[in-house]
Amino acid sequence: MSEFLEELTRLQHDGISFKGETLNVKVNAFICDAPARAFLKCIKGHNVYNSCERCTIEGKYVNHRVVFNYQPQEKILSRTEEEFSSLSYPFHQNGLSPLVDAGLSCIQSFSLDYMHLVCLGVVRRLLVFLKQGPRECKISQRQIREISSKLESLNGKLPREFARQPRSLASLERWKATEFRQFLLYTGPVVLRDVLPDSFYHHFLTLTVAMSILLDADDDTRKAYTAYAEELLMHFYKTSTKLYSPIFPSYNVHSLIHLAEDVRHFGTSLNEICAFPFENHLHKLKKSIRNATNPISQLSKRITEMDNAKVHTIPAPHRASVSTKMKDSCFMFGDGFAFVKEKRSDKMCVCDLFHLDSLESFFDRPCDSKLLNIARLRDERRPGKRKLIEQKELKKKVVCLPYGNGFVFMPMLHGSERH
Numbered sequence: 001m002s003e004f005l006e007e008l009t010r011l012q013h014d015g016i017s018f019k020g021e022t023l024n025v026k027v028n029a030f031i032c033d034a035p036a037r038a039f040l041k042c043i044k045g046h047n048v049y050n051s052c053e054r055c056t057i058e059g060k061y062v063n064h065r066v067v068f069n070y071q072p073q074e075k076i077l078s079r080t081e082e083e084f085s086s087l088s089y090p091f092h093q094n095g096l097s098p099l100v101d102a103g104l105s106c107i108q109s110f111s112l113d114y115m116h117l118v119c120l121g122v123v124r125r126l127l128v129f130l131k132q133g134p135r136e137c138k139i140s141q142r143q144i145r146e147i148s149s150k151l152e153s154l155n156g157k158l159p160r161e162f163a164r165q166p167r168s169l170a171s172l173e174r175w176k177a178t179e180f181r182q183f184l185l186y187t188g189p190v191v192l193r194d195v196l197p198d199s200f201y202h203h204f205l206t207l208t209v210a211m212s213i214l215l216d217a218d219d220d221t222r223k224a225y226t227a228y229a230e231e232l233l234m235h236f237y238k239t240s241t242k243l244y245s246p247i248f249p250s251y252n253v254h255s256l257i258h259l260a261e262d263v264r265h266f267g268t269s270l271n272e273i274c275a276f277p278f279e280n281h282l283h284k285l286k287k288s289i290r291n292a293t294n295p296i297s298q299l300s301k302r303i304t305e306m307d308n309a310k311v312h313t314i315p316a317p318h319r320a321s322v323s324t325k326m327k328d329s330c331f332m333f334g335d336g337f338a339f340v341k342e343k344r345s346d347k348m349c350v351c352d353l354f355h356l357d358s359l360e361s362f363f364d365r366p367c368d369s370k371l372l373n374i375a376r377l378r379d380e381r382r383p384g385k386r387k388l389i390e391q392k393e394l395k396k397k398v399v400c401l402p403y404g405n406g407f408v409f410m411p412m413l414h415g416s417e418r419h
């Protein structure tokens with residue numbers, strides 16, 4: 001890291017000159033997966049007894065793996081910057097990270113990246129346990145087929161901002177992070193309902209609700225419910241042993257209880273401190289490499305060519321696509337939802353409006369789904385209130401999934417996955 005640290009020290013000291021102005025440089029967050037965090041922080045890997053980066057819980061060795069079953073809190077202490085800097089965790093640290101010498105924080109600055117931790121970690125683990133886990137939680141082949149066919153029936157129903165449409169559990173090994181996110185936040189609550197036993201379904205919903213709160217871009221709502229989300233994640237972690245067997249609570253499952261700390265520390269939603277944007281950019285970089293020989297020099301050439309040609313990609317404005325096509329026609333509007341029925345010009349559109357109060361809740365445990373603006377329209381034939389409105393009044397895009405004879409409305413919690 002010497003080159004990076006040398007450059008950083010210079011930048012922190014001198015700042016960056018931009019259009020005659022000197023801008024200060026400060027490291028806010030390191031965003032990476034657990035193995036990369038271990039490497040940068042000089043700590044032991046995530047599969048050892050003392051691997052939690054935020055507390056001193058000790059794992060146990062069960063069936064050839066380290067698990068972190070819930071332990072009463074009085075024995076567990078939070079890790080602190082001071083103790084980390086003085087190398088006070090011999091079972092956690094391998095040595096002193098050069099970042100400490102450079103005056104950088106090694107506990108709070110390392111966000112727990114929910115893309116790896118939750119989407120590729122906990123959600124994948126939960127589905128693998130349901131599909132092929134121990135007797136306590138494994139569901140039948142019939143239930144797996146039912147979930148898969150429900151997922152397939154939702155293919156083509158998600159807005160165009162999604163990079164992928166739902167697919168069956170048969171291809172679970174090939175699911176990408178965005179597909180696990182889609183399952184956690186939108187399709188899972190719909191397709192697992194009436195298939196999983198109640199206790200498992202409500203356990204899954206606690207994760208959906210907690211993550212929806214921590215991903216909410218609205219500062220006031222998120223702040224008001226962060227402590228509640230933290231309680232839900234603790235509940236999810238504690239009860240997972242009973243439902244999914246004592247080998248379930250891995251490093252990722254335990255680390256859930258520390259996610260709310262990041263939301264408080266950075267004062268943003270988890271969307272702002274996760275690896276999704278980097279994965280998307282990686283995809284772009286991969287596309288510019290044509291074959292397997294000398295990938296780095298190929299990449300460097302492509303970047304130089306772009307620089308010389310003065311081609312600069314201007315990020316697309318974060319405007320959701322508005323269409324009369326069913327999957328792209330639903331939005332939050334006022335205190336409810338709007339279906340775009342007809343576009344009159346670039347500015348105006350005719351919409352069918354449904355007030356939140358006139359709709360049913362989709363679930364009532366762990367909380368009323370309307371708290372997250374998730375609601376159900378029981379009969380799709382029920383007419384809304386038709387009105388001509390300005391397109392700019394349409395707020396967040398809403399995922400509107402068919403359920404029974406009607407729909408479930410679920411506001412989108414992240415931006416476009418397509419780049």
Ligand SMILES: [Zn+2]
Nearest residue numbers: 052054055057
């Ligand atoms: Zn911990």
